[in-house]
Amino acid sequence: MFGVTSFIIFYMGFLSFITTSDKLIGTIMLGFSGIVSLGTLIGTFYISRNITNPIDELINKMNEFSQNNKTTKETKTSHGIHELQYLHKNFHKMTGMVGKTIEKEKKLNRQLQEMDKRKIEFMSMMSHELKTPIMPILGYVQLLKKQELLGELNDQQLDAINEIHLATIRLQKLIQDVLTAQKIDLEKLNITKDTLESNEVIDLVYKAFSPICKIKNVHLEKNSENHQIVSDSDRICQVFSNLISNALEFVPEHGGKIEIGSYGQEESVVFFVRDNGHGISFEEQQNIFKKFYQVDASLKRKKEGSGLGLSICEGIVKALDGKIWVESRVNSGATFYFRLPKKTIQLHHLSNCETIKRI
Amino acid sequence: MSDSLSVKKELAVLIIDDNEQITKMISTFLRLNNHKCIIANDGKYGLDTLQKERFDVILLDLAMPELDGYEILEKIKSPDKLSRIIILTASNITKENQKKFKEIGITTILQKPVDIDVLLEKITTISKC
Numbered sequence: 465m466f467g468v469t470s471f472i473i474f475y476m477g478f479l480s481f482i483t484t485s486d487k488l489i490g491t492i493m494l495g496f497s498g499i500v501s502l503g504t505l506i507g508t509f510y511i512s513r514n515i516t517n518p519i520d521e522l523i524n525k526m527n528e529f530s531q532n533n534k535t536t537k538e539t540k541t542s543h544g545i546h547e548l549q550y551l552h553k554n555f556h557k558m559t560g561m562v563g564k565t566i567e568k569e570k571k572l573n574r575q576l577q578e579m580d581k582r583k584i585e586f587m588s589m590m591s592h593e594l595k596t597p598i599m600p601i602l603g604y605v606q607l608l609k610k611q612e613l614l615g616e617l618n619d620q621q622l623d624a625i626n627e628i629h630l631a632t633i634r635l636q637k638l639i640q641d642v643l644t645a646q647k648i649d650l651e652k653l654n655i656t657k658d659t660l661e662s663n664e665v666i667d668l669v670y671k672a673f674s675p676i677c678k679i680k681n682v683h684l685e686k687n688s689e690n691h692q693i694v695s696d697s698d699r700i701c702q703v704f705s706n707l708i709s710n711a712l713e714f715v716p717e718h719g720g721k722i723e724i725g726s727y728g729q730e731e732s733v734v735f736f737v738r739d740n741g742h743g744i745s746f747e748e749q750q751n752i753f754k755k756f757y758q759v760d761a762s763l764k765r766k767k768e769g770s771g772l773g774l775s776i777c778e779g780i781v782k783a784l785d786g787k788i789w790v791e792s793r794v795n796s797g798a799t800f801y802f803r804l805p806k807k808t809i810q811l812h813h814l815s816n817c818e819t820i821k822r823i
Numbered sequence: 824m825s826d827s828l829s830v831k832k833e834l835a836v837l838i839i840d841d842n843e844q845i846t847k848m849i850s851t852f853l854r855l856n857n858h859k860c861i862i863a864n865d866g867k868y869g870l871d872t873l874q875k876e877r878f879d880v881i882l883l884d885l886a887m888p889e890l891d892g893y894e895i896l897e898k899i900k901s902p903d904k905l906s907r908i909i910i911l912t913a914s915n916i917t918k919e920n921q922k923k924f925k926e927i928g929i930t931t932i933l934q935k936p937v938d939i940d941v942l943l944e945k946i947t948t949i950s951k952c
Binding site: 481596598603606614656 | 851
């Protein structure tokens, strides 16, 4: 560009040298144009070497950096105007720092993945290790209670064994709750969906809880519309089990009533557990799905439980792509609802497992 | 022993589980119910015994050091022996694995800790097949 300009200037000087009648003016013009064009050429060279080239180099480096977050080694830019040299130096400094940060992040990410893997392994190991010793405890307790096998027990001994039995069952449930809660946290909850009839699920839950309700003198009622749903029946039952166990804690001693059921909506089925307990205040409703939350958190509280039940319910319902909520007023009972989609939308829950996998 | 128990057929049960407390408890319970028990506290001994002798029921744990329950299942070829296995495990079993177990003829999977009455009932059911 500047080369062309200098040539034109020189050419015009040359033309005026040929065409002009006055030799002196012609020579002056030629000499002048020669000096100007030489100056332009030198200027061009200077600009290209000290401004354009360093800028091009910088652009190339930026492109390279944006593509692989790395730049090639710093090229010695001894030429270039001072400001550009400074820019180069700082750009290099910056890419170096960004590169280091990215490396650090990558390392941290690898460490986190490793930790996550260890956590899952630890959880699966703990699950096994916690459940295993319960087996002989429960077994021997049952054996001792069968007095025809290991001999008669006196009343006090039998009472002691019954206490151990109750505590063991409580411990077993607690371990189960903690493990389920942890699985939910790690998003490792096994979900296997099948086509189900909502009535069948309700019947199953009804049958499972009838005996305990009878013992506790609570009237259990089912009120269900049948709908087909693609979901995990075991997990739905687990949610019902937690909700009913909760309800059983809060219904009045006399005249306790629990109603379970389901009804259909356009794209979903709503399951519910209704009780005639003392209800849940609005403030408490905001917190009850939080982990370890107890409506009565004092150590003197009469109710037992880990405070994990409802957070587990919420976790399971979320994993089933649904929503859980409560409607209640103080002194007029509570109803827990959970809505599940009739059809499964996501396919990622269905794992394809070709051989028997160790979990 | 009561009459109802002595009338029952004596069953030969093999218990493969690395946890000695569990094998001791189950064998005590089964022997009190007039059944014969062989205990294998490691997978290899369990597999050898299982191949050599005939059992009415085999209780198999899955998670064991060295030769585990899954590997034992892969090595048993006899459909009759497979159909006599009850899996007794503290590990979680996915529904996919349950289906796989069913395909090779195993119908009973029990989760530890199991109610010993349920265990006895399942043992009796399997032995009648």
